[in-house]
Amino acid sequence: MTLIGATLNTVGLLFLTHAVYSTHEHTATFPHAPLPLDITIELLVSILVLSAGIVFTSPSLKPIVWARWAGRLSREGRHGEGKWTREGEEILSEGDPYAFLGLDGGIGGKREGRLGFWDVRGKRKEYAEWAKNGGKQ
Amino acid sequence: MSHANLLSPPSSIPPKTALSLSQKAPLILAASPTSSLPWPLSLLFSRESPESWTIHENLFLSSLRTGDDKSARLTLDRMTTRFGADNERIIALRGIYEEALANTPAELEKVFQGYEKILREDPTNLSIRKRRVAILKSLGRPADAITALTVLLENSPTDVEAWAELSELYASQGLWAQAIYSLEEVLLVMPNAWSAHAQLATLYYLSTPSNITTLSLSLRYFCRSIELNDTYLRGYYGLKLVSQKLLPLLSDSTSLKRNNDEEEAGPPPKLATVKKLEELATSKLAEIVRQYNAGKTGWTGLDEAEVIAAKALLDHGGIER
Numbered sequence: 015m016t017l018i019g020a021t022l023n024t025v026g027l028l029f030l031t032h033a034v035y036s037t038h039e040h041t042a043t044f045p046h047a048p049l050p051l052d053i054t055i056e057l058l059v060s061i062l063v064l065s066a067g068i069v070f071t072s073p074s075l076k077p078i079v080w081a082r083w084a085g086r087l088s089r090e091g092r093h094g095e096g097k098w099t100r101e102g103e104e105i106l107s108e109g110d111p112y113a114f115l116g117l118d119g120g121i122g123g124k125r126e127g128r129l130g131f132w133d134v135r136g137k138r139k140e141y142a143e144w145a146k147n148g149g150k151q
Numbered sequence: 152m153s154h155a156n157l158l159s160p161p162s163s164i165p166p167k168t169a170l171s172l173s174q175k176a177p178l179i180l181a182a183s184p185t186s187s188l189p190w191p192l193s194l195l196f197s198r199e200s201p202e203s204w205t206i207h208e209n210l211f212l213s214s215l216r217t218g219d220d221k222s223a224r225l226t227l228d229r230m231t232t233r234f235g236a237d238n239e240r241i242i243a244l245r246g247i248y249e250e251a252l253a254n255t256p257a258e259l260e261k262v263f264q265g266y267e268k269i270l271r272e273d274p275t276n277l278s279i280r281k282r283r284v285a286i287l288k289s290l291g292r293p294a295d296a297i298t299a300l301t302v303l304l305e306n307s308p309t310d311v312e313a314w315a316e317l318s319e320l321y322a323s324q325g326l327w328a329q330a331i332y333s334l335e336e337v338l339l340v341m342p343n344a345w346s347a348h349a350q351l352a353t354l355y356y357l358s359t360p361s362n363i364t365t366l367s368l369s370l371r372y373f374c375r376s377i378e379l380n381d382t383y384l385r386g387y388y389g390l391k392l393v394s395q396k397l398l399p400l401l402s403d404s405t406s407l408k409r410n411n412d413e414e415e416a417g418p419p420p421k422l423a424t425v426k427k428l429e430e431l432a433t434s435k436l437a438e439i440v441r442q443y444n445a446g447k448t449g450w451t452g453l454d455e456a457e458v459i460a461a462k463a464l465l466d467h468g469g470i471e472r
Contacts, residue, residue, distance in 0.1 A: 084345060084380035091452020092159060099202045101179050103158040112344040113162050115315045115337065118385070120353055121322045125163050129212075130243075130281035131316045134251045135259075135289045137169075137216045144166035 019070030026064030033057040157209045158202055163454070164213070172213035176222040179210055185233055204230065211244060215251045223248060242269060243278035250286060259290060277307060284316070293320055311340045315347075318354075327358035348376035349385050356393055363400050367419045369393045374428065377435075384439055384457050387432045388464060394429035401425060436461045 033056040040049060077083040092106040099105060110118070116127025155171035157179070164172070184203040186193040207226050214222040227241075227248055234241050246266060253259040266283045269276060280303045287296035300317045304310065318333035334351045341347060352372035355365045370393045377386035401422045442450040443458045 080343065081377075081379055081381040085382035086449075087452075088380060088384070089382045089452055090449050093452075099158060099200060099206065100184075100198055101157070101203065101206050102175075103156055103202070103206055105202070106156060106159045109159060110162070110346070112341065112346050115311060115341075115344060115346060116319075117315055117337075117344075117346040117350040118162060120350070120385075121319065121357065126160065127162070128312050128316055130278060130312055131285045131288070132212065132247065133285055133289055134212075134215055134247050135253075138218060138251060141166045141169055141216050142218065149167070149170075 016071060019067050022063050022067030022070060024067075026060050026062075026067050029056055029060030030064060033060055157206045157213070160209055160213075164216075166217075169213050169216045173210070173217040173219050173222065176210060176214055176219060176226075179206065180222060180225050180229075183229060185229075204233070208244070212247075215247065220248075220252065223251075239276055239278050242276065243282055246279065246282045250282070250289070256290065259286060262286065263290075277303070277310070281313065281316075288320070293324055296320055297324075308336075309340055311337050314340075318350075322354060322357075325359075327354060330354050331358070343379055345376045345379040345383055345386065348372050348379065349383065349389060352376065352389055352393070356389065363397070363419050366393055366397050366400065370397060370420060370425070370428070382439065382453075384436070384453060384461055387435045387439070388457075388461055390428060391432035391436060391464060394425045394432065397425050398422070398429070433465065436465055440465065 033053055036053045036056070037049060040047075040053065077086060087108070087110055090107075092109045094104040094106055097105040113125075114127050114129070116123075116125055118127070119125030155168055155175070157172060157175060160172065161168060182198070184197070184199040184207075186196045186198070188196055207230055211223050211226040211230070214220070214226065227244060230244065231241055236242075236245075246262065249262045249265070250259065253262055263283065263286050266279050266286070269279050270283070280299070284296050284299045284303070287293075287299060297317065297320050300313060300320065304313055304317065307313070314333050314336045318330045318337070321327075321330035321333060331351065331354050334347060334354060337344065337347045338351065349372070352369045355369035355372065358365050370390065373386050373390040373393060377383050377390065380386065397420075401419065439450075439453065440458055440462045443453050
């Protein structure tokens with residue numbers, strides 16, 4: 015899809031540039047003559063091709079229905095989209111917007127979230143015990 | 152299914168993931184995002200991006216967790232030079248660092264006194280108020296933590312994070328009615344949060360005394376959570392559990408009459424409806440388990456432990472709690 019889109023965009027841009035240039039040349043040479051039909055057609059066709067290319071290369075749409083959008087979030091999880099920060103961390107797709115509430119793990123769950131109340135000593139203890147037991151699991 | 156990504160860390164961090172997160176420290180600490188050149192040049196040659204500081208903060212937290220206090224100190228110093236020692240967030244992070252290094256309860260008490268002093272100077276510092284609650288919880292004083300949280304919420308009643316924490320604290324004390332009330336406050340601010348609906352349903356399910364009213368309320372909230380998220384495994388899991396519990400109660404007509412006076416919650420659901428819901432939950436769970444195990448693309452985001460639990464529920468009728 016992206017290849018078709020890129021081709022259409024290139025072709026459309028070429029034709030658009032050509033049409034604009036022809037118009038400029040024509041009006042410079044014959045200031046009072048009407049524009050020939052082929053330039054008009056070329057302009058219109060180039061715009062159509064370019065629009066089609068832009069539609070093809072646009073990212074896929076998000077589901078409008080909330081439940082389906084949310085369902086896709088939890089089904090697919092977060093995944094990389096081929097972009098990295100300077101520190102070398104991949105930029106992931108959008109995730110559960112309510113994860114910060116930390117309610118997903120159930121009562122007394124071990125999920126992250128609610129960082130304002132982050133229990134640093136508990137987490138340290140958990141890690142120390144894991145390391146003491148040989149770091150398996 | 153747990154990539155170690157410091158920019159957006161996974162929703163659950165077991166020790167192994169924490170280790171691989173904190174092992175990125177040397178790489179990130181090697182080059183500072185801010186430039187050391189004098190002012191106008193530093194703007195031109197800065198490597199800073201909006202993500203840099205999120206990464207630093209997450210690195211700070213995970214190195215503290217793995218006991219890599221040296222990296223944590225370096226990260227904290229770097230953030231302090233960038234944002235200043237008076238920044239509310241930096242003050243809270245410094246507090247976390249001191250809490251982590253406190254070995255004895257007496258030392259922790261000293262950190263606590265430090266928080267009190269900060270709050271006397273600036274009573275509006277919400278992050279430090281939250282740290283105070285966290286310390287009280289860590290000291291094993293949940294009643295004091297609850298009091299501190301209620302004071303915080305009186306001053307800032309739309310803080311959903313605090314409401315969620317309060318609900319969790321109440322639930323840990325077995326105060327179900329209060330926990331439910333707090334979570335309803337979360338729903339007032341975020342009515343579309345499917346996890347909050349499922350959590351509320353769980354609270355109703357666990358609350359005592361367990362009767363038709365609480366169970367049907369639980370059923371309703373689980374239904375709402377899957378209405379908001381059509382692949383919400385926890386929602387379907389709970390729906391199946393609750394309807395399995397409700398079915399015998401509903402078919403027993405004597406218990407039905409006794410509870411008819413509960414007007415607030417509305418009439419209990421019809422037997423046929425619950426049966427249908429149970430079938431729906433079963434078929435959806437089966438589909439989720441099948442798709443996940445087949446390893447299809449687009450189904451890899453689910454939590455493996457949750458899928459295993461769902462499979463156990465389908466196979467043996469679940470684990471009794």
